[in-house]
Amino acid sequence: MAAVLSDLSGKVSRAVKKSEVERLVKDLVRIPSHSDVPTREKRVAEFLNEYLVSEGIASKLRTVQKDRPNLIAVIGGSGSGKKLMLNGHTDTVPAYDMDMPPFTPRVVKGRLYGRGALDMKGGLGAMAMTLVGIRRSRIKLNGDLILTAVIGEEQKSEGMEDIVLHGPRADMAIVGEPTDMEIQPSHRGLEWLEVHFYGKAAHGGQAEKGVNAISMASRFVQKVEQDLMPRLRARKSRSTLPPTLNLGVIQGGQQPSSVADHCVIKIDRRWVPEENLQQVFEEFYDLFDKLKAEDPKFRAELKRDPSNMLTMTHVPNVVSVAHPVVKSLGNAVKSVTGRSAKLTSFWGWTDAALMTHFGKTPTVVFGPGGAGAHAKTEYVRTDDLVKCTRIYSEVALDICARDQRN
């Protein structure tokens, strides 16, 4: 099997020139696809679709929301093997105040610069070139090799929800977010929460007649830091980084001479597989009870932030390190780079969690390295683009071209 696999993968890597991978990623970066673009991800999805079709690959667009299509491309297998899905997102965050031209990609000393180069048009380009290489080398697959390029990962994961609900289906999947070529089978869940504090308005000159919601918020923050944070820090996970809580936003009051009757704090809570969402909520209710016992006028309400998700909770991603897709990636990394792959856990949240949990398709995260996702200077390493294309190709051949009768 090993000899056969290396023969096949040699054929695939000869079918795709290094410069082609780089050129495709540059072309993707050149087309803005962030939330301030009126047609959002449409142009980049159309561009990639046309390119794949021109290579003879069955690729199509499926509209998820107005002007916002997912791309679904398939190299069909004979039906006797396992199906593998490669997945990336087509949206990026806006340019914000980047210190370089965001949509004029440049390669300097092995780094390809531009908005989305790393997060994640680099990984997406390498995945697309994997299909192109396998198609050009005319290798017969037993199981389908699928590429899905989805919208909205930076916002509500509208694209991945659509794939989970309407297909296509695979036996396992890889999300090509940037991991510095480390294999990341698991990561934490993500919940955005709002805590609303309700007081009573009064004139600032007669503040004793009111109830100050800002003061309540301040007491809540102290309780979080003294009571909850130490407990979170002590909590360890077997498969992910430890849980976190970030106080991200505070808003409240109207003007200095009024007692604030409302204040809200927005929280980012990263939860580990050993926790559950109910427990996350109950820990806040417990703090509310303690604060109420100290002051009967304390009134707070916990809400889920509606801007965080569409319908599917952003659960943790958990895939066994013994799963075939993890093993296969490990072998491919070793064969392409000559070193053993690191197994780590991503600090962020990804679409992989929706596919693993709701789509019942074990999905791991693996992609190129670089720096500056969402930051002022963003780049992906061009060497990694080529290596990732070869690694994805080896995994695809291992999973989809393995003869199931042997």
Ligand SMILES: [Zn+2]
């Ligand atoms: Zn991303």
